[in-house]
Amino acid sequence: MSQSAVREAMVNEGAELLAMYERMAVIRRTEKAAYDLFLAGLVKGTTHLAAGHEAIAVGASAALRPDDHVFATYRGHHHTIARGGSPEACLAELMQKATGICKAKGGSMHLTYAEGGMLGSYAIVGAHLPMAVGAAWSARLLRTDRIAVAFFGDGATNIGAFHEALNLAQVWRLPVVFVCENNLYMEYTPIRSVTAVENPAYDRAPAYGMAAELIDGNDVIVVRDAVARAAARARAGEGPTLIEAKTYRHYGHSRTDPAKYRPAEEVEAWLKRDPLTIARARLAGLGVPEAEIDEADRRAAELVEAAVRAAKQAPPPDLAEAFTDLWADGGAAWRN
Amino acid sequence: MAELTGTISYREAVAEGIAREMRRDPTVVCLGEDIGAAGGVFKTTQGLLEEFGAERVWDTPISEQAIVGAALGAAMTGIRPVAEIMFSDFLACCWDYLANEIPKVRYMSGGQVKVPLVIRTANGGGLGFGAQHSQAVENWALTIPGLKIAAPSTPADVIGLMAAAIRSDDPVIVFEHKGLFASRGPRPPEGHVVELGRAAVVREGRDVTVLALAATVPTALAAAERLAADHGVSAEVIDLRCLIPLDMTTVLESVARTSRLVTVEENPHQGGWGGTVVSLVVEEGFELLDAPVRRVASANVPLPFADVLENEVIPTVDRVVAAVRSVVDY
Numbered sequence: 001m002s003q004s005a006v007r008e009a010m011v012n013e014g015a016e017l018l019a020m021y022e023r024m025a026v027i028r029r030t031e032k033a034a035y036d037l038f039l040a041g042l043v044k045g046t047t048h049l050a051a052g053h054e055a056i057a058v059g060a061s062a063a064l065r066p067d068d069h070v071f072a073t074y075r076g077h078h079h080t081i082a083r084g085g086s087p088e089a090c091l092a093e094l095m096q097k098a099t100g101i102c103k104a105k106g107g108s109m110h111l112t113y114a115e116g117g118m119l120g121s122y123a124i125v126g127a128h129l130p131m132a133v134g135a136a137w138s139a140r141l142l143r144t145d146r147i148a149v150a151f152f153g154d155g156a157t158n159i160g161a162f163h164e165a166l167n168l169a170q171v172w173r174l175p176v177v178f179v180c181e182n183n184l185y186m187e188y189t190p191i192r193s194v195t196a197v198e199n200p201a202y203d204r205a206p207a208y209g210m211a212a213e214l215i216d217g218n219d220v221i222v223v224r225d226a227v228a229r230a231a232a233r234a235r236a237g238e239g240p241t242l243i244e245a246k247t248y249r250h251y252g253h254s255r256t257d258p259a260k261y262r263p264a265e266e267v268e269a270w271l272k273r274d275p276l277t278i279a280r281a282r283l284a285g286l287g288v289p290e291a292e293i294d295e296a297d298r299r300a301a302e303l304v305e306a307a308v309r310a311a312k313q314a315p316p317p318d319l320a321e322a323f324t325d326l327w328a329d330g331g332a333a334w335r336n
Numbered sequence: 337m338a339e340l341t342g343t344i345s346y347r348e349a350v351a352e353g354i355a356r357e358m359r360r361d362p363t364v365v366c367l368g369e370d371i372g373a374a375g376g377v378f379k380t381t382q383g384l385l386e387e388f389g390a391e392r393v394w395d396t397p398i399s400e401q402a403i404v405g406a407a408l409g410a411a412m413t414g415i416r417p418v419a420e421i422m423f424s425d426f427l428a429c430c431w432d433y434l435a436n437e438i439p440k441v442r443y444m445s446g447g448q449v450k451v452p453l454v455i456r457t458a459n460g461g462g463l464g465f466g467a468q469h470s471q472a473v474e475n476w477a478l479t480i481p482g483l484k485i486a487a488p489s490t491p492a493d494v495i496g497l498m499a500a501a502i503r504s505d506d507p508v509i510v511f512e513h514k515g516l517f518a519s520r521g522p523r524p525p526e527g528h529v530v531e532l533g534r535a536a537v538v539r540e541g542r543d544v545t546v547l548a549l550a551a552t553v554p555t556a557l558a559a560a561e562r563l564a565a566d567h568g569v570s571a572e573v574i575d576l577r578c579l580i581p582l583d584m585t586t587v588l589e590s591v592a593r594t595s596r597l598v599t600v601e602e603n604p605h606q607g608g609w610g611g612t613v614v615s616l617v618v619e620e621g622f623e624l625l626d627a628p629v630r631r632v633a634s635a636n637v638p639l640p641f642a643d644v645l646e647n648e649v650i651p652t653v654d655r656v657v658a659a660v661r662s663v664v665d666y
């Protein structure tokens with residue numbers, strides 16, 4: 001490559017990374033807002049914040065097409081926003097407002113943004129893995145080259161649906177990518193204390209004859225590239241890939257968990273590897289001026305502040321909404 | 337495929353009902369264990385692989401969660417899957433999907449996602465398979481808002497309800513009754529659709545309303561014949577055909593005529609569908625009743641293996657006759 005071509009590639013990569021950085025910053029700030037709103041008594045129920053996992057959702061989304069399908073767990077705020085769901089609609093959902101992304105009928109654990117191909121967050125551990133297999137199957141039957149992606153935690157690798165889904169996806173060579181966000185803990189239990197292999201997802205792939213990658217889940221570029229490779233394989237008809245991305249959550253498992261069970265040195269080491277910090281260093285390496293990065297941060301902050309204001313002002317749902325959307329006719333009548 | 341005119345068996349009607357929809361709509365596909373080359377363990381999918389090919393008739397591993405989970409994912413993304421769970425008892429292996437995933441996707445997403453999904457399964461006793469292959473479990477599904485439930489009693493209804501179930505944008509569980517597979521009936525014309533949630537008055541009568549479903553329909557009809565011949569009792573028999581949507585209009589209109597009600601269920605008495613129907617009749621039609629209602633249901637025990645023991649436990653013609661006489665003589 002000529003020097004000018006190298007420079008142009010760096011500029012393009014810098015622009016894409018800056019956009020990813022900004023999206024990660026939006027997610028981080030939305031999570032912080034959710035946390036603060038919870039403490040203020042404005043977010044009900046529970047939340048499973050994904051601060052620390054942003055690089056996985058954003059990196060993967062950058063490697064996917066807008067019409068691909070993704071399925072996530074109850075820890076799914078980051079995937080919803082990465083796929084284009086607005087922070088305002090997400091926060092309104094958490095605050096039980098009429099403008100919530102699921103009309104206040106889903107909640108934090110069930111964020112769905114079908115328009116962006118985000119087909120839901122599922123609170124039964126592992127349940128959505130076969131669903132992603134089905135979406136991949138559907139893509140093949142409909143002769144599209146869409147792919148499906150399932151994001152899940154390390155804890156999900158010990159539930160039956162994980163194994164059934166992997167086997168079915170591989171035996172049918174379906175265009176699906178399984179992405180394990182291994183944050184080292186289930187709720188409060190370290191995964192290594194209940195799993196006999198070091199890498200709960202990656203190490204099992206050979207048993208299904210499945211291609212696999214073990215990656216740094218905190219580096220958005222690494223994630224993007226791994227998912228891009230897996231997506232290309234899937235689109236080429238070469239079958240599924242299992243990606244295990246090592247990461248760490250900044251908060252406890254859910255809002256009631258202060259995460260006291262994690263050794264201080266471990267937390268400290270991982271906070272140093274914050275995906276936003278890593279992305280900043282990479283941006284600097286690509287020659288993106290710091291002022292541009294700060295500007296992206298500022299835009300993210302503004303967007304989320306406006307989202308919080310709007311969500312706070314939104315009205316509660318109309319009570320009649322409790323009785324809509326069960327059936328295809330819009331209603332919920334079970335008898336005549 | 338069976339011959340194109342005359343009668344058809346209930347088991348052939350299952351394959352015929354699916355085939356008619358697969359011919360009509362290329363997005364209709366089947367998946368399940370042994371449904372392809374083997375034609376299904378009950379031969380209810382015979383001929384489908386030959387006509388539609390392996391891409392639309394998929395043999396799966398023994399993975400009940402993956403079968404219905406994948407069917408759900410496909411249904412959410414533009415396909416109309418018809419998933420078979422070989423014996424209805426095995427629905428327990430994928431209960432999460434029945435109870436938590438399939439019925440809630442549309443609602444939780446605020447209407448963003450539709451689920452045009454059919455799960456078909458062989459339900460009920462009568463073949464001597466013992467406690468883990470003979471249960472009637474339609475009442476399991478009845479406890480979950482968000483599932484539609486069809487349970488046909490005749491080959492024509494198998495075809496008509498299958499058409500409605502596959503065309504429905506809502507998830508439907510179709511309970512095919514093992515004890516009826518060999519029974520025969522008229523082959524319905526092309527385009528035959530039985531709307532979900534419309535009960536059928538299959539025998540008119542004046543003295544008592546007998547509600548039945550699937551295999552208890554022939555039991556109730558046989559009881560009605562005997563009641564007429566031996567006891568001069570005129571029994572109206574209603575085939576509910578669907579539990580959700582539930583056709584309470586037909587039930588209440590009938591009770592208004594007869595003033596007496598007996599339900600005949602194969603599921604265990606505890607938690608059976610008859611309890612729900614009876615509670616609605618009592619709430620909304622108490623003044624229509626001239627006698628206590630009676631429920632004939634299976635006993636609250638696992639299904640025993642021996643025929644004579646199974647007969648002790650499930651609804652029989654004798655038991656229906658006795659129940660009807662007790663309310664008529666009240």
Ligand SMILES: Cc1ncc(C[n+]2csc(CCOP(=O)(O)OP(=O)(O)O)c2C)c(N)n1
Pocket residue numbers: 073075123124125152153154155156157181183185186187253
């Ligand atoms: C089938 C099932 N069992 C248990 C739970 C309770 N539960 C919720 S989250 C969780 C831990 C899951 O950990 P992991 O898969 O690693 O995901 P993470 O929360 O770390 O993202 C458990 C046990 C559940 N929701 N579903």
